[in-house]
Amino acid sequence: MTHGERQTLKESRKKNNKALFMIYQGLDEAMVAPTKTSKEAWEILNKIYSGVEKIKRIRLQAEETLKC
Secondary structure (H helix, E strand, O other): OOHHHHHHHHHHHHHHHHHHHHHHHOOOHHHOOOOOOHHHHHHHHHHHHHHHHHHHHHHHHHHHHHHO
């Protein structure tokens, strides 16, 4: 591995660790604790909260139809 490749890998790992740290700060760590990368953590959060967004949209649509 060349010096440039090592530097790129080091920077990539640093960015990943920063992203994981930010994700952990915003929620219960147990939700994403088994993940090693920020991408894995993001995918778990996306699955968890995508259902919540669907429910919100359905509720808003129901409220709108009741107002009419």
